Amino acid sequence: MAAVTRVNGPLVEVDRLGGAAMYDLVRIGGLPGEIVALRGERATVQMYEYTGGLRPGLEVEATGAPLSAPLGPHLLGGVFDGLLRPLDRAPAWLDPRSRPGAGPGAWRFTPLVAAGRPVAPGTPVGSVAAAGRVPYLVLAPGGVVGDVRPEGEYPATATVATVGGTAVTMTRRWPVRRALPCRERLAEPVPLVTGQRVLDLLLPVRRGGAAAVPGGFGTGKTVLLQQIARWCDADVVVYVGCGERGNELADVLAGLAGITDPRTGGRLADRTVVVANTSNMPMMAREASVYTGMTVAEHFRDMGYDVVLIADSTSRWAEARREFAARAGEPPAEEGHPADLASAIAAFYERAGRVTTLGGRTGSVTVLGAVSPPGGDLTEPVTAHTERFVRTLWTLDRDLAYARHYPAVSVEASFSRDGGALSAWHDREGRPGWAAAGARVAALLAEAGRLAGTAELVGASALPDRERVVLLGGRLLREGLLRQSALSPADAYCSPGRTLALAGTVLAAIDDCLALAATGVPAEDIESRDFTAVLRAKETG
Amino acid sequence: MIELEYTDVAELRGPLAVVRGVAGVGWDEFAVIRLPGGGTRHGLVLEVDRDLALVQVLEGTAGLAPGRIGVTFSGAPFRVPVGPGWLGRVCDGLGDPLDGGPPVFGTATAPAGGLPLNPAWRLPPADPIITGVSVIDALTTLVRGQKIAIFAAPGLPHLDLAAQIAAQAHAAGEPFGVVFAAMGLTHADASGVRDALEARTAAGELVLLLNLAGDPVIERVLTPRIALTVAEHLAFGLGRHVLVVLADMTGYCEALREVSAARSEVPARRAYPGYLYSDLASIYERCGRVRGRPGSVTLLPVLTMPGGDITHPVPDLTGYITEGQIVLSSEISVYPPVDPLASLSRLMRGGVGAGRTRPEHADLAAQLIAALARAARARELAEFVGADALGPADRRHLDLADAFARDLVAQRRDESRSLEETFTRAWRVLSVLPRADLAMLGAAALDAHHRPAAPEPGPQEPDGIGTGHREPR
């Protein structure tokens, strides 16, 4: 009989475990755990609950199946832990031994196909009225539709159709560490509109792309990602609170509940799935939570939706892996992280993508991950490797945050490898001038940045008038265009149209100033002009 | 159940004891160690491997001899008696009385590690705790259910400030209590804290847990957890708003580092264990408000930044967990030396405003910070070009910074200011600037409170960027 031999926090070693496979789920003393190493009949298990009281000799129950997530219509609008167990129906204090699973519930099913028709894998056989305005689609394996139930209310686990001899239910399970398959990846770049000017104009992210947000504590990672969760033009948002604060989750939930989705008119909460594994919840569930969140995102992608997966913070995930590796006695590589750190980060971001689904629809998973570098040191391994695998990097700067310049994105220290292609998309799709405005803003900021360095050495008054006006232009761009407070009701979200208009307003003001300087007006006089209207334009809409 | 006593101690190393031949001992169990002379020590199980149990001895292993001690395991994690009986007591770091009174008996017991609070049950922190310290109440208001840290370079009066807050804080008439846990304090510091808190202890509103620099180091692993277990019950069981002060968390982290080193664990930054973040979070996250329950737990960890370095792992990881920080700086020459620009209460918006403090509070704080940031830039500039070369706007802002330090920040260590007085002073400071410089404040607030001393100067001088206006020459 398989039994525990050693317990060291979340690490449990087990002996005489025959026939088990890597990543199989086991139960020890009623608590869930996952096999993460196998040597003959000896296994190392990472436990997903507090292991107090677990002792050598306890019996181990193998489930014979990997850790998998129940995917169903109950997800939208819900709050779940790292194993996707519902939190909104759990008690106020989480006792590891009394955790309700996902209750099946009953949902209204409407068939979309007729019996007797052959369908491709991934074809919706029916739709379900879930929490919000986003219809939940029940996807089928390929084959001939044998039977499909008429419209009506069914338990989530009841068979609503048989396709190719397989029973189809509204809820399915999928092993979280395996990507859901798709037909092909699409290369054509299409922007995800975040509603944050500095990102959309200068550092855009594509649908199906990956962006990372590194920044020391308090630089604004969470606020920025929460703003994107609220305002971006995705159909579904999966928000993974990974090893961060409980009060922030409370804020996300309270915030989303009160906001109407500008695109569908429904509640924003209903297009959102929250996976909450706060830092006081069991550590290894933090490790699993990014994968469960990703699986949920892919599940909605397969229905043909644009999904955004937010992980705050991926550093806590990496640290949970490091902690476990240390307990398991793995040889440490960079700063104590296990040697597979880089490949684990790469594999995670690789699951982002814009694809043609098996059923022939277009869907995407865009991944946005916060990175919390120790000591704000951007050369530490998690940040350094993440930078290699994302196409967009939004680096937050402590000095900007101290000066309360939010979002504290350092344009110089950030990049978007899709900037050119995505600007061209805006130009083509009805916003001519977007690429030119973005390029002009970027060029002016870069020039002003260089001049600021010189000005610090020699004093601004020693610069030629034109250069002083460029410095002024840099300030106008930062204050009037890039700065955007999450707390301002009028400015928390900015549509692309308004972003372009604002950029035009500020650039026009700068051009006026440059023209004056060219005609010989002293820089001092230009600097003392009244720019209130330019600076307030963003607040007045 | 018969308690088995194990006497086969295979190894003693640093704070650790390895007990051999155990059966049925679970991870994280509480253990009692019997000494030959009749005394006892206490321990926690860090690991069990077949018949070996690794125990961390809270009072240390000094004087223990294998073969002459007996270890019994309780079959359960360490539990703390909870109840109102704690209020008014002074105890050591493990909760044993130091005040000559009887042991604290609770109405129940609770595990010291606590259970994780379900995030779906949390209510966002709201409503202020008034500390009576002007600069904090005005600019970094404590919000009920929040955790906010005090960071100080060595040699600064962070303990004085923590004790002052613990002595003065209140929740505007709602039931309130304080749990103050001291870890690794020197005798002199501890007696200062005791004196400052004496009246409140006598009034039965405060619990003081004292682990001193000379006390067993490993005991500190439990001190904050005992404090929080007591506080959670006072808050969520008995409906009080409880402020928990943990001073100094650097002392706590040193205990953790000592255990980790004794276990030869792979160290992370500065030899602190890799799990320091998770461990600190398991303490700091134990604050909040809970749906359907009246009380709240607000957490104020206090720590020294070794070498004044905010990127040191202890302040760094603390900053990654807390919802803001109050930074004390040696550059500020008044008490309390709070650096307003480095300090931030992230949840302040939920705690201030009409019906809570004052309607203009959030705007006032933002305006003061913006003006002080401007003053800081002006001061840097002055170092380059000399103060004489500054424009009038910059000079006005330097005056504001002076008024701020003098009229708002500077305060006696035993002086508790009402919110009323704090706002009167804050407006006096802002009145150094003309109305045109105060664009973040609404007209109604300005009409009611802005009282410039001198008549407004004539045409406004240029403001660098912004609202200044002058005809081109």
Ligand SMILES: Nc1ncnc2c1ncn2[C@@H]1O[C@H](COP(=O)(O)OP(=O)(O)OP(=O)(O)O)[C@@H](O)[C@H]1O
């Ligand atoms: N876009 C913004 N608009 C207004 N205020 C902001 C913005 N971004 C950040 N802030 C301010 O900065 C504070 C800290 O931001 P945030 O919580 O996002 O930091 P963080 O980078 O996630 O820090 P940590 O790593 O500690 O979690 C916020 O509470 C808020 O006061």
Ligand SMILES: [Mg+2]
């Ligand atoms: Mg954050």
